[in-house]
Amino acid sequence: xxxxxxxxxxxxxxxxxxxxxxxxxxxxxxxxxxxxxxxxxxxxxxxxxxxxxxxxxxxxxxxxxxxxxxxxxxxxxxxxxxxxxxxxxxxxxxxxxxxxxxxxxxxxxxxxxxxxxxxxxxxxxxxxxxxxxxxxxxxxxxxxxxxxxxxxxxxxxxxxxxxxxxxxxxxxxxxxxxxxxxxxxxxxxxxxxxxxxxxxxxxxxxxxxxxxxxxxxxxxx
Amino acid sequence: xxxxxxxxxxxxxxxxxxxxxxxxxxxxxxxxxxxxxxxxxxxxxxxxxxxxxxxxxxxxxxxxxxxxxxxxxxxxxxxxxxxxxxxxxxxxxxxxxxxxxxxxxxxxxxxxxxxxxxxxxxxxxxxxxxxxxxxxxxxxxxxxxxxxxxxxxxxxxxxxxxxxxxxxxxxxxxxxxxxxxxxxxxxxxxxxxxxxxxxxxxxxxxxxxxxxxxxxxxxxxxxxxxxxxxxxxxxxxxxxxxxxxxxxxxxxxxxxxxxxxxxxxxxxxxxxxxxxxxxxxxxxxxxxxxxxxxxxxxxxxxxxxxxxxxxxxxxxxxxxxxxxxxxxxxxxxxxxxxxxxxxxxxxxxxxxxxxxxxxxxxxxxxxxxxxxxxxxxxxxxxxxxxxxxxxxxxxxxxxxxxxxxxxxxxxxxxxxxxxxxxxxxxxxxxxxxxxxxxxxxxxxxxxxxxxxxxxxxxxxxxxxxxxxxxxxxxxxxxxxxxxxxxxxxxxxxxxxxxxxxxxxxxxxxxxxxxxxxxxxxxxxxxxxxxxxxxxxxxxxxxxxxxxxxxxxxxxxxxxxxxxxxxxxxxxxxxxxxxxxxxxxxxxxxxxxxxxxxxxxxxxxxxxxxxxxxxxxxxxxxxxxxxxxxxxxxxxxxxxxxxxxxxxxxxxxxxxxxxxxxxxxxxxxxx
Numbered sequence: 001x002x003x004x005x006x007x008x009x010x011x012x013x014x015x016x017x018x019x020x021x022x023x024x025x026x027x028x029x030x031x032x033x034x035x036x037x038x039x040x041x042x043x044x045x046x047x048x049x050x051x052x053x054x055x056x057x058x059x060x061x062x063x064x065x066x067x068x069x070x071x072x073x074x075x076x077x078x079x080x081x082x083x084x085x086x087x088x089x090x091x092x093x094x095x096x097x098x099x100x101x102x103x104x105x106x107x108x109x110x111x112x113x114x115x116x117x118x119x120x121x122x123x124x125x126x127x128x129x130x131x132x133x134x135x136x137x138x139x140x141x142x143x144x145x146x147x148x149x150x151x152x153x154x155x156x157x158x159x160x161x162x163x164x165x166x167x168x169x170x171x172x173x174x175x176x177x178x179x180x181x182x183x184x185x186x187x188x189x190x191x192x193x194x195x196x197x198x199x200x201x202x203x204x205x206x207x208x209x210x211x212x213x214x215x216x217x218x219x220x221x
Numbered sequence: 222x223x224x225x226x227x228x229x230x231x232x233x234x235x236x237x238x239x240x241x242x243x244x245x246x247x248x249x250x251x252x253x254x255x256x257x258x259x260x261x262x263x264x265x266x267x268x269x270x271x272x273x274x275x276x277x278x279x280x281x282x283x284x285x286x287x288x289x290x291x292x293x294x295x296x297x298x299x300x301x302x303x304x305x306x307x308x309x310x311x312x313x314x315x316x317x318x319x320x321x322x323x324x325x326x327x328x329x330x331x332x333x334x335x336x337x338x339x340x341x342x343x344x345x346x347x348x349x350x351x352x353x354x355x356x357x358x359x360x361x362x363x364x365x366x367x368x369x370x371x372x373x374x375x376x377x378x379x380x381x382x383x384x385x386x387x388x389x390x391x392x393x394x395x396x397x398x399x400x401x402x403x404x405x406x407x408x409x410x411x412x413x414x415x416x417x418x419x420x421x422x423x424x425x426x427x428x429x430x431x432x433x434x435x436x437x438x439x440x441x442x443x444x445x446x447x448x449x450x451x452x453x454x455x456x457x458x459x460x461x462x463x464x465x466x467x468x469x470x471x472x473x474x475x476x477x478x479x480x481x482x483x484x485x486x487x488x489x490x491x492x493x494x495x496x497x498x499x500x501x502x503x504x505x506x507x508x509x510x511x512x513x514x515x516x517x518x519x520x521x522x523x524x525x526x527x528x529x530x531x532x533x534x535x536x537x538x539x540x541x542x543x544x545x546x547x548x549x550x551x552x553x554x555x556x557x558x559x560x561x562x563x564x565x566x567x568x569x570x571x572x573x574x575x576x577x578x579x580x581x582x583x584x585x586x587x588x589x590x591x592x593x594x595x596x597x598x599x600x601x602x603x604x605x606x607x608x609x610x611x612x613x614x615x616x617x618x619x620x621x622x623x624x625x626x627x628x629x630x631x632x633x634x635x636x637x638x639x640x641x642x643x644x645x646x647x648x649x650x651x652x653x654x655x656x657x658x659x660x661x662x663x664x665x666x667x668x669x670x671x672x673x674x675x676x677x678x679x680x681x682x683x684x685x686x687x688x689x690x691x692x693x694x695x696x697x698x699x700x701x702x703x704x705x706x707x708x709x710x711x712x713x714x715x716x717x718x719x720x721x722x723x724x725x726x727x728x729x730x731x732x733x734x735x736x737x738x739x740x741x742x743x744x745x746x747x748x749x750x751x752x753x754x755x756x757x758x759x760x761x762x763x764x765x766x767x768x769x770x771x772x773x774x775x776x777x778x779x780x781x782x783x784x785x786x787x788x789x790x791x792x793x794x795x796x797x798x799x800x801x802x803x804x805x806x807x808x809x810x811x812x813x814x815x816x817x818x819x820x821x822x823x824x825x826x827x828x829x830x831x832x833x834x835x836x837x838x839x840x841x842x843x844x845x846x847x848x849x850x851x852x853x854x855x856x857x858x859x860x861x862x863x864x865x866x867x868x869x870x871x872x873x874x875x876x877x878x879x880x881x882x883x884x885x886x887x888x889x890x891x
Contacts, residue, residue, distance in 0.1 A: 096873060112884070116887055140884075143876070143879075143880050143883070144880070146876050147873050147876045147877055147880060148873075150873065155872070217870070
């Protein structure tokens with residue numbers, strides 16, 4: 001088996017890092033820690049996108065990388081830090097399912113994702129196709145995180161992390177989506193975060209807590 | 222025959238022009254939504270002229286061979302096909318004739334309505350008329366269903382004209398629901414009828430070869446679909462709710478005309494589109510029709526709301542017509558062509574009669590409603606003195622529907638009973654045994670219908686006013702009187718000249734059964750089968766009745782009055798008579814309620830003997846509602862509750878739903 005070029009090895013390494021960070025996020029109990037991990041995930045994503053852009057000559061991927069860096073590594077984590085400080089919610093929160101169980105489910109999901117990605121990556125002609133399984137695993141793990149957390153901010157971070165996974169999947173399968181689409185998605189995410197931020201304030205105003213359990217009261221009797 | 226089909230398509234062109242005229246009139250009414258005077262003085266009279274035009278087209282169509290045309294409207298590759306043959310033409314005469322009188326009446330009836338709602342009503346009214354005509358003209362399933370839906374939806378909006386009243390909204394919803402369940406059945410009927418060709422024109426359906434199984438499936442679906450619209454028991458519950466809820470001219474159109482489009486549809490599908498007919502279909506339709514007739518008339522007898530009473534009476538008449546339809550099928554499949562022709566003639570005649578007398582009675586109640594603001598018969602009475610025009614004209618309708626000679630209701634019921642009496646020639650012995658019972662049921666329903674009409678007319682127009690306010694009741698306006706005159710005139714003429722009508726019906730009967738009536742009739746004497754069996758001469762009968770009445774009148778005036786002795790010692794035990802001593806609507810229907818209590822759920826509030834202000838309330842409700850509809854409604858509510866369990870209110874669970882869906886889809890799509 002021939003050795004991969006160094007830059008692709010670096011991409012693979014970053015992909016592995018991404019998956020690792022996803023698992024770390026699953027097990028992280030503190031909100032601040034979660035935000036930090038989210039920023040690191042964004043950084044790994046931005047770096048890997050930039051390397052793919054350099055190795056394949058797809059120039060629009062540079063813009064994507066820059067956007068990821070600006071939005072997901074700097075702007076949003078900063079916003080979340082402020083939010084957490086302002087709302088004073090940086091406490092240890094127990095997820096609904098205990099962490100070892102969550103990790104086991106996560107492993108099952110990773111195996112499932114790899115199994116799923118196998119036929120697709122065989123069809124794909126990109127140099128980064130081997131990372132597709134990781135990208136899908138990231139999406140599923142982020143989803144799992146959203147399910148297991150009961151507080152509002154971790155859920156928003158889970159949502160954003162899922163978006164990271166999708167972005168990575170797009171990069172590895174087809175060298176990213178067209179720039180227009182990516183711009184649109186970025187804008188959506190930005191607006192989404194703001195809307196969710198407003199919601200978080202509102203939920204706190206209404207229930208005096210950010211625990212989403214209280215929203216059960218809204219159910220129609 | 223092909224050279225005949227290519228002859229004059231221009232009658233059909235004119236019919237289509239009439240439809241467009243109505244549509245244009247409806248939409249121009251919207252533009253006139255501030256001009257009240259123009260709406261009542263221009264739009265409705267022009268609409269009435271359109272109806273007269275349609276009736277003329279129908280008469281012309283009866284005299285001509287069938288013609289067809291293809292319209293350039295519709296979906297791409299699915300143009301509308303229209304066809305005018307004897308069957309459509311007959312129903313166009315019915316529609317145009319009844320709609321003319323009703324629309325003339327409407328010019329006066331709606332004069333007090335605000336201009337805005339009136340413009341909307343004019344739109345739906347003319348769309349309704351146009352939809353009904355297009356149903357009759359449609360020659361492919363697509364055009365038929367579009368027209369059918371236009372008819373259903375516009376009539377829904379007409380029913381909910383007074384949508385601020387919750388009961389009316391509820392009635393409208395029930396109507397819409399059952400109409401659409403029926404429409405789904407019709408859609409499936411056409412799906413079966415096209416027989417896998419993918420071509421939905423009626424011409425292809427006529428040629429399709431079908432097994433008895435699929436033919437039966439199509440027939441049963443059609444019977445259900447049209448039955449739902451016709452008010453066949455047990456899918457009749459919407460009718461006594463929706464028909465009275467509409468403004469009276471609309472009730473008249475719905476009961477008189479719209480119900481007939483279902484009869485048209487049944488005849489079209491069974492005798493024209495289906496190649497084979499089976500005998501048991503006839504037995505089924507006969508049984509359902511008889512049950513409907515009896516059920517309808519029993520409930521009509523116990524009603525105390527005048528429009529609801531008429532709506533139940535419509536159910537009875539539809540039942541009689543469907544029973545005639547079943548009998549036609551039985552004769553037709555048994556090879557008794559002449560008898561099938563006789564029964565079909567009776568059916569068509571009764572449909573035509575019902576359009577006129579039911580229309581007349583409904584608009585009559587409309588005038589009463591306008592004059593008194595009261596629909597409950599317990600608060601009416603003695604109106605003959607204050608509204609003589611309405612009273613006398615309604616009397617003609619009441620006598621006609623009661624089946625008294627020499628009016629039109631008698632002719633059709635007599636023809637139908639003649640057909641029943643001739644059944645012993647049937648080849649199936651069990652039918653021979655059952656059919657006398659069926660004939661007795663029809664006779665019973667007719668007799669009870671007369672009873673219902675005595676109640677209807679007697680309580681509303683005769684006796685003394687049950688409410689002091691009734692003395693201020695005003696007579697109907699001139700357009701209303703003219704409309705009623707037209708309908709009453711039609712009832713009289715259809716009763717006096719039955720042979721002329723039956724001759725006009727011949728093309729329809731010939732087209733559907735391939736037979737003519739065997740009897741030879743002249744303009745004076747109606748002889749359906751042969752002179753030895755039975756014949757009827759309405760003019761001579763009328764002369765006899767007139768002579769007897771005149772002689773009695775003279776005798777009372779000249780001979781009896783001369784010897785009268787005036788004295789009031791004790792006044793035969795009636796020293797003071799007031800309105801409360803008269804028979805009430807509930808009281809009159811009480812024997813029927815006692816006899817047929819099994820079908821009803823009776824709710825009564827009887828007053829205490831020591832009550833200072835005694836109050837009595839009696840309400841007889843349809844038991845079928847509890848037995849059939851309530852369980853279905855409960856089941857639906859229960860299923861919805863089960864589905865509502867998905868709603869936990871916890872965002873985690875919702876996320877799990879999407880997560881599981883995502884995983885499942887990923888597994889399936891790989």
